[in-house]
Amino acid sequence: MLFNSLEFLLFLPVVFAAYWILNLWTEKKAMLRLQNLLLLVASYVFYGWWDWRFLSLIAFSTLVDYWVGLQIDKANNREIPIHANESIRSSTAKRWLGVSLAVNLGLLGYFKYANFFIDNWVEAWGAVGVHMDPWSLKVILPVGISFYTFQTLSYSIDIYRRKLNPTRDLIQFAAFVSFFPQLVAGPIERASALLPQIASRRKFEYEEGVSGLRLILWGMFKKVVVADTCAIYVNDIFANYTEYSGPTLMMGAVFFSFQIYGDFSGYSDIAIGTARLFGIKLMTNFKTPYFSRDIAEFWRRWHISLSTWFRDYLYIPLGGSKVGKWKAVRNTFVIFLVSGFWHGANWTFIAWGLIHALMFLPLLLSGTNRIHLDEIQGIPTIPVLRNTLTTFFAVTVAWIFFRAENIVDAMEYIGHFASDGEVRFGKKGIILPVAIVFLEWWANPSATGGPFSRLQHYKQFIVFTGLLVLTFICGISYSNQEFIYFQF
Amino acid sequence: MKCFGIRFFVWTFPSAFIFLGLWLGLLKFDESRDNQGLNRLKPVECNSMIFGISRSAQGVNPAVLEEFAPNTGEWLNFSFNLSVSPWNEAYADAAINKVNCSIEPSDSGWFLIFIDPWVLDDNCGAGSNTWLADEWVDVCDVNLISYAFNVTNPLDVLGKGSGDDFLSVICSSIPRQLLSCLSERNFNFSQGVLSNGWLPNPGMLSPQEKQVAIAEKVDYYRKEKTRAPFWPSESNSSQLSRLIKHLKTCFPKSQIMLLRPPVSSEMLLLEQEWFPEMTNWAKLLAREHKVKYTDFNEVWKAKTNLDFNDAHHLSIEGANRFSLVLAETCLVPMD
Numbered sequence A: 001m002l003f004n005s006l007e008f009l010l011f012l013p014v015v016f017a018a019y020w021i022l023n024l025w026t027e028k029k030a031m032l033r034l035q036n037l038l039l040l041v042a043s044y045v046f047y048g049w050w051d052w053r054f055l056s057l058i059a060f061s062t063l064v065d066y067w068v069g070l071q072i073d074k075a076n077n078r079e080i081p082i083h084a085n086e087s088i089r090s091s092t093a094k095r096w097l098g099v100s101l102a103v104n105l106g107l108l109g110y111f112k113y114a115n116f117f118i119d120n121w122v123e124a125w126g127a128v129g130v131h132m133d134p135w136s137l138k139v140i141l142p143v144g145i146s147f148y149t150f151q152t153l154s155y156s157i158d159i160y161r162r163k164l165n166p167t168r169d170l171i172q173f174a175a176f177v178s179f180f181p182q183l184v185a186g187p188i189e190r191a192s193a194l195l196p197q198i199a200s201r202r203k204f205e206y207e208e209g210v211s212g213l214r215l216i217l218w219g220m221f222k223k224v225v226v227a228d229t230c231a232i233y234v235n236d237i238f239a240n241y242t243e244y245s246g247p248t249l250m251m252g253a254v255f256f257s258f259q260i261y262g263d264f265s266g267y268s269d270i271a272i273g274t275a276r277l278f279g280i281k282l283m284t285n286f287k288t289p290y291f292s293r294d295i296a297e298f299w300r301r302w303h304i305s306l307s308t309w310f311r312d313y314l315y316i317p318l319g320g321s322k323v324g325k326w327k328a329v330r331n332t333f334v335i336f337l338v339s340g341f342w343h344g345a346n347w348t349f350i351a352w353g354l355i356h357a358l359m360f361l362p363l364l365l366s367g368t369n370r371i372h373l374d375e376i377q378g379i380p381t382i383p384v385l386r387n388t389l390t391t392f393f394a395v396t397v398a399w400i401f402f403r404a405e406n407i408v409d410a411m412e413y414i415g416h417f418a419s420d421g422e423v424r425f426g427k428k429g430i431i432l433p434v435a436i437v438f439l440e441w442w443a444n445p446s447a448t449g450g451p452f453s454r455l456q457h458y459k460q461f462i463v464f465t466g467l468l469v470l471t472f473i474c475g476i477s478y479s480n481q482e483f484i485y486f487q488f
Numbered sequence B: 001m002k003c004f005g006i007r008f009f010v011w012t013f014p015s016a017f018i019f020l021g022l023w024l025g026l027l028k029f030d031e032s033r034d035n036q037g038l039n040r041l042k043p044v045e046c047n048s049m050i051f052g053i054s055r056s057a058q059g060v061n062p063a064v065l066e067e068f069a070p071n072t073g074e075w076l077n078f079s080f081n082l083s084v085s086p087w088n089e090a091y092a093d094a095a096i097n098k099v100n101c102s103i104e105p106s107d108s109g110w111f112l113i114f115i116d117p118w119v120l121d122d123n124c125g126a127g128s129n130t131w132l133a134d135e136w137v138d139v140c141d142v143n144l145i146s147y148a149f150n151v152t153n154p155l156d157v158l159g160k161g162s163g164d165d166f167l168s169v170i171c172s173s174i175p176r177q178l179l180s181c182l183s184e185r186n187f188n189f190s191q192g193v194l195s196n197g198w199l200p201n202p203g204m205l206s207p208q209e210k211q212v213a214i215a216e217k218v219d220y221y222r223k224e225k226t227r228a229p230f231w232p233s234e235s236n237s238s239q240l241s242r243l244i245k246h247l248k249t250c251f252p253k254s255q256i257m258l259l260r261p262p263v264s265s266e267m268l269l270l271e272q273e274w275f276p277e278m279t280n281w282a283k284l285l286a287r288e289h290k291v292k293y294t295d296f297n298e299v300w301k302a303k304t305n306l307d308f309n310d311a312h313h314l315s316i317e318g319a320n321r322f323s324l325v326l327a328e329t330c331l332v333p334m335d
Helices: A006-023 A029-077 A086-127 A145-160 A170-178 A191-199 A206-239 A246-277 A295-301 A304-315 A325-343 A347-365 A382-403 A407-418 A426-443 A457-478 B002-029 B054-059 B062-068 B089-102 B144-151 B154-158 B166-183 B207-224 B234-250 B265-274 B278-289 B316-330
Strands: B048-052 B075-079 B110-114 B255-260 B292-295
Touching (some): A006 A029, A029 A170, A145 A191, A145 A304, A206 A426, A206 B166, A246 A382, A246 A426, A295 A304, A304 A325, A347 A382, A347 A407, A382 A407, A457 B002, A457 B166, B002 B154, B054 B075, B062 B075, B062 B316, B110 B316, B234 B278
Parallel strands (some): B048 B075, B048 B110, B110 B255, B255 B292
């Protein structure tokens, strides 16, 4: 089910009403279970609307990690002889963690990467003159598999690290894995943050509900008005890049930057807002990333739930930046390449990760990767503006690899930047980015009360009425465009 | 929770009203916003009707016919486009229902039926995309809301049928409309169906641009369209015959004509190459039903490519000129 669909418009109020009606009796433990069961059923309906067959995959992943979590905990807590080596205990827990990793990464590998590896294997042999029959598995990529797989993995790893106690309530755990607002495109929530909220009684708070609605509207606006409008230009320009002039291609890349931002951050905002309606707080996933002053800051503001996941479960275990210069460089490349590959089984995503690693490297080596931890206050100075624009254009060039069909297309697209010709979409091409940046700055979506919450009431009313009218107009006219990040 | 619910409704209902008001209001009260055919589905009382596809929808201005021959009464152009109104069952049903509810059987009106080779070809005129067959459609009195939600979209209504995206509607279409209102200048961007069913084709192309548009369209037809193995399609031609029979039976005083619309010289060459049997077949059909057949590619001698905005769609000026030729040629009492 898409957030920007009529089905969801009907689904949400029904689940919302049923959920809070049940909450009237959740003082009793059984009723809390019933409320979680409702969340679980709603989440499965939400996901099954797309393809019910893949519900079995989520259910399987849920059962495996539920059981593995209990086994790891058992191994962690089992009594061992007083003088025995502690490693006896940890080796059993490690084996169970291995099961979780093998199952989750195995599913991800099969559904997402099997064809990629087969194709590349055949091509590699072909390059040295050994011709093999190209064959591919006819595998459909289940929506959101990368997201819920990482979420369940974090559960097992946190129990292994003794940072989390496993839940013994299967319904609770299943509701955590499949919580519908963030099931298919994040934010990738940690068990330590989300499970306790699902395990305890929720209370409807007026301010939270209002800020949730604000976020939903702001997210819808970014998706339906900004991203879907940009998509029209982007699809045209990227499909026919050989026919357009350099300035038009640059414009196309800028449009894609705003398309992917509007699309993905819009989804996150809707997810966070929807969760708030159910009394559950999800982590912030975007903090105005295009206002970043360098690449390091960009990665602290873009897809925060994924970058912190990789930081906590990959970068730091590898030693992070505190293991000597060369190992830190290695770790940086690992994390960016894996991050790129996480997005999709295509060399373009790996190239995209590599570009970001290369842009990050000078900051790491000069020790300046953490100099912009503060927020930009007030009107930016010229140097700040220069740094922000430079970062934005660097990110935009990298997006070309992300969007292109293959690396050759991406290189050719950039190669055509130098070609002369008229600039298409003249005024519109300027108006769109300027309008979005202004709105983003004005909305201040990361404020506690949600976007535009600092405006006076009557101004808020005017702004929201305008946003809602525009969202209705574009939502119906463009009719249910899918979110880009569903493919990941 | 109660406060939350009240605030939700207070904050969302005005937007919903503004949105629906804009969309439905413009569609209802500004006829030039309707580029699909709402005006053709509204209840109407008339005496004569035109049937066909976009060639006749854009090419025949009923007002010219009414002015030339007032005795023919009120006219309605009930033509749509190739995806909606080829001679499939849905269109034949719609046409029969429309004449039944709009014209008195005792009237002595005119029925001009436009045919061309494409509408009789299975590959082009199967009508599988037609919304005329949908359940919500009532050709005699359509429901505005269901029409709006099923056939149009708000951006198209706001942008006057430009088919533009949000940005283009905001940046160019609406400012041009406002400027047009303020300065009373006619930008000629309106593509709406008028209340008499005519869909003016407002493109303002230079002669060179017209020639390019013609070449591109013919090229597109050559590359993208194919001819079905059997022509004319049995089902399409039987639906056409069904309509003619119905008109002859139920409106005995009326005059029925089969007409082939004019096209640019390049398109005509393509049609002659792909469908050489068209003329003979049309003449046979006319003879079978005892109606007159006229090919306006032969009759309209003054026709030039400048009358067209592409290979087969007449511009506003071209349509007015053709409508006059049509009136002079056809609208004389027949024995």
